[in-house]
Amino acid sequence: MDVATIMSLPEAVAELVHDGDAVALEGFTHLIPFAAGHEIIRQERRDLTLVRMTPDLVYDQMIGAGCAAKLVFSWGGNPGVGSLHRMRDALANGWPRPLEIEEHSHAGMANRYVAGASGLPFAVLRGYLGTDLPLHTSTVATVTCPFTGEELAAVAALNPDVTIVHAQRADRAGNVQLWGITGVQKEAVLAAKRSLVTVEEIVDELEPTPGAIVLPAWVIDAVAVAPRGAAPSYAQGYYDRDNAAYRAWDAISRDRDRFTAWLEELKGRAS
Structure with a gap:
């Protein structure tokens, strides 16, 4: 694709994310692409190499769902709460499958x-x-x-097969605008062979916003509208972080049965 195509999230994941891919879902503190990660789980992608500087809940969920064969990262945890228990179970016990890890420093990953x-x-x-x-x-x-x-x-060099990020908005041509704590989203998109951006909304025109980054349509393969697509993390200017969800995940992720029940509920919900 020469320019970004606006499509549904299920269509975008089906087209861009394949079994065995190296997949980067980047976001630091906010704009974490939870909706896209959950759709990857629903489509039961397997043998993925998950890449991210700071894997948190969404990667714990993807690892627990059996999507990941390998994790490339520089820090992992449930921010402000504790460990990633699905990741720990995979590393210590091979459940639901063994997980290979490749660890770097933050500076190294960036x-x-x-x-x-x-x-x-x-x-x-x-x-x-x-x-x-x-x-x-x-x-x-x-x-x-x-x-x-x-x-x-x-x-x-790190060149993921596909990078997925979340942003506040895109225009109808597929140009994307994001602001706030932006981490390495721009670099991860530019490094990838394919890219998907989920957004809160599509607008007629991108209004100038202090500190905003614009990713032009020609560096993006697909844009998918996913309102609250970063929840329970936050999207600056749209909604706050759901701290209770991060605390609740600690108990859910510690127990295989509770996690499995959560997973079945997720799979039963449409994107």
């Missing part, structure tokens, strides 16, 4: 996206010194600066 978006094979940074991550992570190496002789960390 630089990997930047390298991928820039068409470069790797990125260079000062980092990882004093950690044993390079001993366990094949996408971390060292290079020597040809100008100073300094030894630096190198991280392989």
Whole structure:
């Protein structure tokens, strides 16, 4: 596709997300694409490599649903609450299936996206010194600066098969506007082979907004309208974070039976 196509969320996931893909659902604190993650669960995608700097509830849910074979990340948890218990169960007990992990620093992950978006094979940074991550992570190496002789960390470029992000709005041509805490959404979209953006609404014109990022239609494959598509995280200017949902997830995710009941309820709800 040369420009973004506006389609339903089920249609977009069916077209863009395939079994075995490396899938990045990026969002930091807010604009987390929960609706898209839930649709991936409903469509029972399998053997995915899930990529994200800060996997939280939606990745815990996808791991528990059996979607993930591998997780590439730099931090994981239920923000302000505790652990991701479905992720822990997969790592410790292989339930519902074994999970491979590849761990980086935040700076390493961000630089990997930047390298991928820039068409470069790797990125260079000062980092990882004093950690044993390079001993366990094949996408971390060292290079020597040809100008100073300094030894630096190198991280392989990250080019997901598909990146999915949530944004506040798009116009009818498929140009997307997002603002607030934007994390690495822009870089993750530009690094991906395919991209899907869910939005709160479609508008006739994108009004100038302080600090907003505009992703032009030509870098996006599909736009899907998903009101409250970031809930229980928040979308600045639209709704607040549902802190009670994050607390409730801790109890649900600790127990396989409670999680399975939650999963069946999710699958029974339409997008």
